Amino acid sequence: MAEQRRTAAFAETGSRYFPVLVGLFVGVMLISNVTASRPAVFFSSWLQFDLGPIHVNGLPTDGAFFLFPLAYVLGDVISEVYGFRAMRRVIALGFGILLLASASLWVADQLPTSDPVTDAQTHELQAAFHTVSGVIPQILIAGLAGYLVGEFLNSYVLVRMKERSGEQRLWARLIGSTIVGEAADTVVFCAIAAPALGFTTFSSFLSYTLVGFVWKVCIEVLVMPITYAVCGWLKRREPTYGEQLQSATNR
Incomplete structure (x- = not known):
C-alpha cells in the first residue's frame, strides 16, 4: 500500500495554466448560483405518473442545469493534476467570491428607490430587481452550503x-468522486433552494433532487473523454508534474 501511494504525483500551482482553471x-460557480434562481420543469405536458406516495409531474430543475456540471469537471481536473491542497484554496476563493456576490446583491437591493408616481419606469425596474434579488440570496446560501460540502468531498475522494492507484484508473476516480x-x-x-423555487411538496422536492443528481452524474x-484529454494535456505540459511522477516511480 505504501508503495502504491508513492506513485501519486501532483504539479505545482505556479504555472500559467492553474490561474486559468x-x-x-469560480466563474462557472458564480454564474450557476445566479442562474439557479430560475426554476424550470421539462416534459410536464406528458411525463406524469404516480410511484407510491410520489407524484411525478415533469422533470423539475433550475436554470443552472446546463452549466453547473462543468464546475465538477473543472474541480476534477484541478484535483487530479494539482492535488487536494490546491483545490482547497480554490474552494476557499470561490466561497469568498460567492459571499461577496450575495452581499453585493443585498446592498444593491437596499438602495433608495424612485417615486413610483413621478418615475414609474425606473420604479418598475427597481421592483423587478427586488423580485429577483429576493430569491437569489437564498439560492446563493444553498449554493454555498452545497458547494462547500460537494466540492470538498469530490476533491478529497x-x-x-x-494515492492508492497512482496514474491508473482515472475513470474510477472521476466517477467515484462525482x-x-x-x-x-x-x-x-x-x-435549501427548493422552497424558493416553488418545489414545496415532497414529490416535487424528491424529483428535483433525483433529476439533478442523475443529470450531473450522466454529464460527468x-x-x-474530454476530462481525460484535458488532464493528459496538462500533465504533459506541467514540468513539475513530470518531475514528481518520475521521482515517485523511481523510488
Missing part, C-alpha cells in the same frame, strides 16, 4: 483514490 471554476460529491451537493442545495460520464 481557477478563473473558469478523487485524491485519496489516486457520485459522492454530487450526491452531497445536490441534497444540501435542493433542501458523457464528458469523461
Whole structure:
C-alpha cells in the first residue's frame, strides 16, 4: 500500500495554466448560483405518473442545469493534476467570491428607490430587481452550503483514490468522486433552494433532487473523454508534474 501511494504525483500551482482553471471554476460557480434562481420543469405536458406516495409531474430543475456540471469537471481536473491542497484554496476563493456576490446583491437591493408616481419606469425596474434579488440570496446560501460540502468531498475522494492507484484508473476516480460529491451537493442545495423555487411538496422536492443528481452524474460520464484529454494535456505540459511522477516511480 505504501508503495502504491508513492506513485501519486501532483504539479505545482505556479504555472500559467492553474490561474486559468481557477478563473473558469469560480466563474462557472458564480454564474450557476445566479442562474439557479430560475426554476424550470421539462416534459410536464406528458411525463406524469404516480410511484407510491410520489407524484411525478415533469422533470423539475433550475436554470443552472446546463452549466453547473462543468464546475465538477473543472474541480476534477484541478484535483487530479494539482492535488487536494490546491483545490482547497480554490474552494476557499470561490466561497469568498460567492459571499461577496450575495452581499453585493443585498446592498444593491437596499438602495433608495424612485417615486413610483413621478418615475414609474425606473420604479418598475427597481421592483423587478427586488423580485429577483429576493430569491437569489437564498439560492446563493444553498449554493454555498452545497458547494462547500460537494466540492470538498469530490476533491478529497478523487485524491485519496489516486494515492492508492497512482496514474491508473482515472475513470474510477472521476466517477467515484462525482457520485459522492454530487450526491452531497445536490441534497444540501435542493433542501435549501427548493422552497424558493416553488418545489414545496415532497414529490416535487424528491424529483428535483433525483433529476439533478442523475443529470450531473450522466454529464460527468458523457464528458469523461474530454476530462481525460484535458488532464493528459496538462500533465504533459506541467514540468513539475513530470518531475514528481518520475521521482515517485523511481523510488
